[in-house]
Amino acid sequence: MQWRRRHCCTHAAKLLYLLSLLGLLVFLVHQVWLPKLSGTPWWRGYPVVYGGTVLHTTKNKWNSSAAHAVWRFGNVPQQPFRAEATIGSSERHNGSFHRGDTSFENNLTANTSQSQEGAHNATLTHGPFPYIIDEPGKCAEDRPAPFLVLLIATEARQVEARNAIRQTWGNESVFPSLGFIRLFLLGKKEGEQGLLQQKMLESESRRHHDIIQQDFLDSYKNLTIKTLMGMNWVAMHCPKASYVMKTDSDMFVNTEYLIYKLLRPDLKPRKDYFTGNNMRGFAPNRNQNSKWYMPPELYPGDKYPTFCSGTGYVFSGDLAGKIYRTSLRVRRLHLEDVFVGICLAKLQIEPTPPPNGFLFNHWRVSYSSCKYSHLITSHGFHPNELLKYWHHLQSNKHNACISTFKERTGRAHPRRPNRDKQARLLQH
Ligand SMILES: *[C@@H]1O[C@H](CO)[C@@H](O)[C@H](O)[C@H]1NC(C)=O
Numbered sequence: 001m002q003w004r005r006r007h008c009c010t011h012a013a014k015l016l017y018l019l020s021l022l023g024l025l026v027f028l029v030h031q032v033w034l035p036k037l038s039g040t041p042w043w044r045g046y047p048v049v050y051g052g053t054v055l056h057t058t059k060n061k062w063n064s065s066a067a068h069a070v071w072r073f074g075n076v077p078q079q080p081f082r083a084e085a086t087i088g089s090s091e092r093h094n095g096s097f098h099r100g101d102t103s104f105e106n107n108l109t110a111n112t113s114q115s116q117e118g119a120h121n122a123t124l125t126h127g128p129f130p131y132i133i134d135e136p137g138k139c140a141e142d143r144p145a146p147f148l149v150l151l152i153a154t155e156a157r158q159v160e161a162r163n164a165i166r167q168t169w170g171n172e173s174v175f176p177s178l179g180f181i182r183l184f185l186l187g188k189k190e191g192e193q194g195l196l197q198q199k200m201l202e203s204e205s206r207r208h209h210d211i212i213q214q215d216f217l218d219s220y221k222n223l224t225i226k227t228l229m230g231m232n233w234v235a236m237h238c239p240k241a242s243y244v245m246k247t248d249s250d251m252f253v254n255t256e257y258l259i260y261k262l263l264r265p266d267l268k269p270r271k272d273y274f275t276g277n278n279m280r281g282f283a284p285n286r287n288q289n290s291k292w293y294m295p296p297e298l299y300p301g302d303k304y305p306t307f308c309s310g311t312g313y314v315f316s317g318d319l320a321g322k323i324y325r326t327s328l329r330v331r332r333l334h335l336e337d338v339f340v341g342i343c344l345a346k347l348q349i350e351p352t353p354p355p356n357g358f359l360f361n362h363w364r365v366s367y368s369s370c371k372y373s374h375l376i377t378s379h380g381f382h383p384n385e386l387l388k389y390w391h392h393l394q395s396n397k398h399n400a401c402i403s404t405f406k407e408r409t410g411r412a413h414p415r416r417p418n419r420d421k422q423a424r425l426l427q428h
């Protein structure tokens, strides 16, 4: 008896010790291991930063809980180092502008001709560019408002990418009971090739009914217009949607994780909610040769307000209309994600940081079923890769991390043919 009790106690102690080791390991994995695997330090992946410097990084290490709380109640004391910033007098008196991130306020109000439309009119119109292809009834179709609307920026020639998305993360019939809508956003191409592409696009649209297109030139610099078209569509035709995600056609999106782990249909839909890969304290790129160049005349401030990388961000349905209306009063910037960030700042809405830093990746995370079952976005996929990884993930869904472990141990002992075979079997 005595012996048994002692025996059991040492076992319990061992178990405790092991558990604490495991806890430490999990912590370390999150802190150290995953970012290295993803290949790129978080700040390098985003090219807005010129020369790798983030302005005011140390000064901007706010006590986030405090900042958030104060933010909610709209009374932030101005930070002393920001006191000289140009702040609109109403904001200064109200003291309600966010944490002194006000330099963008400087000179960004649109000229009157832009702000005429819709500014004092609750009726939304399609905006300055008419729809060429529209799906006005897609949301209303016989069901309650959808839980998630996917807005995917694409170009006419990317047929393969659209087809891959239809078969994988954008497949509307994977979550039939939820209400899940997929829409591709397009502008118009010029020239003879443009005409040909337009014909094909229209037949693609008749087949899938998942395309909206407005009459603006489809170019990188017009991405902001494209995003605003998506927000406009949601505001006009689907204002009761619980959530909206804007993403690109070369992305891997784990829609299942997004819906069931992050957004959660079992909870009351949030309001004024915006999340994604939060870019905080980023400086405008002043290198004229860069794709992300921002002329000082367009944006004189030395720092952008917090924005979420345009590769994938998610927001509550109510924000589509709010952002769209606000956008009419803000000078258009060609950097779509920065522009949306400015609109949010005008609305005094701070993007919510995601529950962990590995959910929204604007770089490519090397594939493993384990990692991909715990993230929401990964960037830079060829349509074929998308199909391959998606199907692998689906068939390993229920043991995503176990099979990864076995693949590893299999690889660690290449001389053992049996294990190798086992690992290969597990992969298929
Ligand atoms: C952050 O703010 C909270 C709430 O005001 C406070 O309780 C906490 O001590 C602060 N933490 C730090 C590190 O300043």
Ligand SMILES: *[C@@H]1O[C@H](CO)[C@@H](O)[C@H](O)[C@H]1NC(C)=O
Binding pocket: 089, 090, 091, 093, 094, 096
């Ligand atoms: C303070 O802000 C509110 C809304 O944010 C606005 O209606 C009000 O006019 C502002 N007050 C001043 C003094 O600017």
Ligand SMILES: *[C@@H]1O[C@H](CO)[C@@H](O)[C@H](O)[C@H]1NC(C)=O
Binding pocket: 107, 108, 109, 110, 111
């Ligand atoms: C921007 O600011 C400059 C001087 O500060 C002013 O001359 C110009 O009219 C402003 N532009 C806009 C669109 O407000």
Ligand SMILES: *[C@@H]1O[C@H](CO)[C@@H](O)[C@H](O)[C@H]1NC(C)=O
Binding pocket: 120, 121, 122, 123, 125
């Ligand atoms: C609002 O806009 C609609 C459509 O452009 C227009 O018909 C209506 O007269 C406008 N209402 C007001 C009050 O300006």
Ligand SMILES: *[C@@H]1O[C@H](CO)[C@@H](O)[C@H](O)[C@H]1NC(C)=O
Binding pocket: 166, 167, 168, 171, 172, 173, 174
């Ligand atoms: C979407 O998923 C359903 C059910 O899993 C499947 O039957 C259908 O073929 C898929 N659609 C496409 C375009 O692959």
Ligand SMILES: *[C@@H]1O[C@H](CO)[C@@H](O)[C@H](O)[C@H]1NC(C)=O
Binding pocket: 215, 216, 217, 218, 219, 220, 221, 222
């Ligand atoms: C954006 O689209 C408009 C409307 O088609 C066009 O006039 C403009 O040149 C485009 N801008 C760029 C930079 O492509």
